[in-house]
Amino acid sequence: MGTERDSYDLVVIGGGPTGENLADRAHAGGLSVALVESELVGGECSYWACMPSKALLRPAAALADARRVAGSREAVGGGRLDAAAVLERRDAFASHWHDDGQAQWLASAGIDLVRGHGRLDGERRVAVDTPDGGRRVLTARHAVAVCTGTRAALPDLPGLAGARVWTSREATSARAVPGRLAVVGGGVVAVEMATAWRALGSEVTLLVRGGRLLDRTEEFAGQLVSDGLRAAGVDVRLGASVTALRREPDGTLLLDLADGTRLPADEALFATGRRPATADLGLDTVGLEPGGWIDTDDTGRATAVPAGWLYAAGDVNHRALLTHQGKYQGRIFGTAIADRAAGRPLDLAPWGRSVATADHAAVPQVVFADPEVAAVGRTLREARDAGLRVRAVDYDLGAVSGAALYADGYRGRARAVVDLDREVLVGVTFAGPGVAELLHSATVAVAGEVPLARLWHAVPAYPTISEVWLRLLEAYRG
Incomplete structure (x- = not known):
């Protein structure tokens, strides 16, 4: 030819x-x-990442939200997600891979x-x-x-090549719910897929080599997500490293850990970075x-x-x-x-x-865990490392009227990182149920370098979770 x-x-x-x-x-x-x-x-987003992963996560979030409010909590009771229906809906959002x-x-x-x-x-x-x-x-x-x-970047581990492990692609496109799922990693993919498959019925063990989850976010965000995963029944193990693994003839995966223990699983997702x-x-x-x-x-x-x-x-x-x-x-x-x-x-x-x-100053990201994490711009540590003179302003999201209405016993936190020399925001982080939709207002404020004096005139509707903006400004003014 x-x-x-x-x-x-x-x-x-x-x-x-x-x-x-x-x-x-x-x-x-x-x-x-x-x-x-x-x-x-x-590409990846449409078929093996953004769309199918969020389609897997949305039913879990809807059920969790219903259980957070008296009245709807009693209506849903102890019911579980219909895994077949969730996977069918996921397939539709992935256009059935066509x-x-x-x-x-x-x-x-x-x-x-x-x-x-x-x-x-x-x-x-x-x-x-x-x-x-x-x-x-x-x-x-x-x-x-x-x-x-x-x-997906996979580590060089004995036995990995023949173990038929999951990467993010298999995790978002799997046809059945594994009985036992080991998730290796502590970043966004690891957290989101642990959330989704636990909600669908898997026994999930999250193996995190470092000392906390989501180490590129504000520390409180990772802690709230860790608490949420544990409350959902995920076995979160910090400081846990896999040293070797193998798949047995019966299909069971055996993961050898650095502490000398061995973890059996039906599938293992390695969410250990990208290349x-x-x-x-x-x-x-x-x-x-x-x-x-x-x-x-x-x-x-x-x-x-x-x-x-x-x-x-x-x-x-x-x-x-x-x-x-x-x-x-x-x-x-x-x-x-x-x-x-x-x-x-x-x-x-x-x-x-x-x-x-x-790309340098106003990158937004949402972690669709429970609770959600939504952040834009620099963390406090990143701002200080960049040589900025900054101050962190924190507020308990649960103290906002709209958050209290959103969920009984709402737990969450907001942080604004203020450039003291210019009096503009260089970073904002929200952690709590339903905070993803707060993010674009923060992105506009950071990308637009809106002076805090002008933000004072951006009146949040009452009673919404967005009222946290007013509370952050009040806390900054003192």
Whole structure:
């Protein structure tokens, strides 16, 4: 079979949310665009991460909320989730692992989809091995953008290769509820999947090598989540390390721990970090190290490729490993690529349309545990490490009228990190039931660098949990 050759203004490798957004903005800016995808258009988020994981978690949160209020508590009683119904709903949110709808959207947007494994093949060239065994070489007149994301990083442990362990993909797409699930890790994926599968009936043991959960958040957030998991029946073991594992002939997994004990399980999820999906991407053909992260400037250009035609967006550039930040970068970088191609001036000032400033100063994230954790910007420790003169303002969320109405015996906490020299917020964290929907107001305040004196005039509706904003400002003023 021969080699087909095509030319476009921009070639995007990777059809997840980041690649889709970058391609869309570049096309809207007047460029012809080809998007190369080796799996499903829509990427990790749509089929193995954000959507299926939150579909698994939402029924558990709804049931927990019902049990927190007198009246509804009695209505639901001691009933359990219908696991089959939850998994069926999860499948629907993952589009049953078909990407027809996403592919149709690309076509409607005027973006050409090229299915197959794409690799860089020298300057402005992408070679694609197509599913039919053919080969296409795509030449980019202006730019190539790598949006291939990450893969699960597994530790080098004796017995791991033959143990058939879960990564995040298996954890979000499993067809049945395991009787005993070991979760290795203490970050977001570990916490969320421990929450979901415990609610669905698994006996869950969470093995955390460090001394606390969610070590990149404020310490109180990790403690509240740990308390919530234990209350739900999860066996949370801090300072626990796996040294080896094996799968027995009957299917049982045996995990050897550093303290000399052995943990039996039916499945084991290793949520132990991510690595860039660049090992087979042809980076060496453009002078980059295969398998590494691709560093970029704030407009998305790969800093180690001086010619300026190679871009990287989303998780693969290691700026902020979150779907929504990848989509944000896609919008910013796609516009910058189109502007450069057309000779239009770029806006390179902080918060300008051509630079991804929020990657440094206003990254929001929600951990959908019970309780939820919602945070944006810097923690107190991060702000101090950055040399800022800051003050933390804390408030008991349970003392807010809206929170007391939301749940009987509401437990939660809020923290605002104030830059004392500018009197603006540089970080906000909420931990408690239902706090995810508070986050965007905090993100606007941090990204907008809204002066605290002006925030005083942003009146929260009564009685809502949002009244915590007023309480934080009152606590700051003293």
